[in-house]
Amino acid sequence: MMFPSPLVRGRLVKRYKRFLADVILDTGEAVTATCANTGSMMGLATPGAPVWLSVSASPTRKYAHTWELVEQDLGQGPVLVGINTGHPNRIVADAIAEQRIPELAGYASLRREVKYGLSSRIDILLEDPARGLAYVEIKNVHLSRTPGLAEFPDSVTERGVKHLVELSAMVAAGHRAVMIYLIQRADAEMFDFAADVDPRYAAAFAAARAAGVEALALSCMVTPQEITLAHAVPFRESVQASAPLRESPAAIAPGAPKRGATQRHTTNTTKK
Numbered sequence: 001m002m003f004p005s006p007l008v009r010g011r012l013v014k015r016y017k018r019f020l021a022d023v024i025l026d027t028g029e030a031v032t033a034t035c036a037n038t039g040s041m042m043g044l045a046t047p048g049a050p051v052w053l054s055v056s057a058s059p060t061r062k063y064a065h066t067w068e069l070v071e072q073d074l075g076q077g078p079v080l081v082g083i084n085t086g087h088p089n090r091i092v093a094d095a096i097a098e099q100r101i102p103e104l105a106g107y108a109s110l111r112r113e114v115k116y117g118l119s120s121r122i123d124i125l126l127e128d129p130a131r132g133l134a135y136v137e138i139k140n141v142h143l144s145r146t147p148g149l150a151e152f153p154d155s156v157t158e159r160g161v162k163h164l165v166e167l168s169a170m171v172a173a174g175h176r177a178v179m180i181y182l183i184q185r186a187d188a189e190m191f192d193f194a195a196d197v198d199p200r201y202a203a204a205f206a207a208a209r210a211a212g213v214e215a216l217a218l219s220c221m222v223t224p225q226e227i228t229l230a231h232a233v234p235f236r237e238s239v240q241a242s243a244p245l246r247e248s249p250a251a252i253a254p255g256a257p258k259r260g261a262t263q264r265h266t267t268n269t270t271k272k
Helices: 086-098 156-172 199-209
Strands: 008-016 020-024 030-034 050-055 065-073 078-082 109-116 120-128 134-139 143-146 151-153 176-181 189-193 214-222 227-232 264-267
Touching: 020 050, 020 065, 078 214, 086 109, 086 120, 086 134, 086 176, 086 227, 120 156, 134 151, 134 156, 143 189, 156 176, 156 199, 189 199
Parallel strands: 030 065, 109 264, 134 176, 151 189, 176 214
Antiparallel strands: 008 020, 008 050, 020 030, 050 065, 065 078, 109 120, 120 134, 143 151, 214 227
């Protein structure tokens, strides 16, 4: 995913009201940016941290700037972290369309934001006359408290628990259901659940795995120019012990030519 225009760099003053952040740009200009992230952003909202903002030319927006990246250093050198939760669905959808996620390749069509369950919308629905349906839910991951270890969630997520229950129901109905944890940082070597933050979510994941829900953790390369899928990240051994995980190979398939049916990529613009 390429950013449509160059990002501007600055220093974070503070994040407040969850969806706003004050930033001093490198030019010295003070701006207020939209923060497209509902989580706590634990460890990523430290005043003074280097941040990168996108700039919209839309005259109708109250705030022209959107917070996209932040720099974090856990003692092994700085790394860029994507914090905009609006991007993961597009990143994964593009990768599926390009056949770069082997487990999700070969479906005839891809639709986004499709109604399912009681009152939800699935992030991606893959359809194929021969293979049936695959329901794909995507969660943004940016929390890291230990070098090399990415964790989810960074705050209590009742909605996340609900999604796991609904994915399990899809498996019970005879469909595939896949949970993707998209890690918007390049330093992750392993993935785990932050059970100390939300023990209910960790328990719900174990129940979903036992019900047949598949799971993938995928890291990203993050630069001020683009965010792209990098490689699969193994789940921590303690998580694997509860149920075998279906994981990608160590590297994402590098733009392999499409095989089988041609994939149609459509988007429903209605928000969840």
